[in-house]
Amino acid sequence: MELEFWHQRWREGQIGFHQETINAHLRTFWPGLGAPPDAAVFVPLCGKSLDMLWLRAQGHRVIGVEISEIAVKSFFSANRLQPSVAHEPPFTKYTADGITIYCGDFFALAAAHLAPVGAMYDRASLIALPPAMRERYAAAIAEKLPPAARVAM
Secondary structure: OOHHHHHHHHHOOOOOOOOOOOOHHHHHHHHHHOOOOOOEEEEEOOOOOOHHHHHHHOOOOEEEEEOOHHHHHHHHHHOOOOOEEEEEOOEEEEEEOOEEEEEOOHHHOOHHHHOOEEEEEOOOHHHHOOHHHHHHHHHHHHHHOOOOOEEEO
């Protein structure tokens, strides 16, 4: 994943991948995943996805990771949330109302960051990656997610 590519997309507002509504498939299929209501949900490469708000409204804590500070700040600002900000190298951690977003490189996440996760929701992260990186991404997910975590892709 060329990190500068994504930084540039966000700087230039070239974010056609961003959906202005909650994903209809999430609403339809999430209940069938069987994630415990109090499970934390991991949303990789989360951008400023409104799906995080929907997951939070279902009672889940949300843990996202996003490379673009523009996206992270936009998410909290657009949704009128005032995050606390903590520098936890190599990340800047933004937290408000049960939603935490680690701003930094997905591949720098440690299993400890995802220890509370009981489910993962990935709308389009896998396909956003170049084909050569997809295997590395899948291996990182398998290595870092708790073994019992349920996954919706």
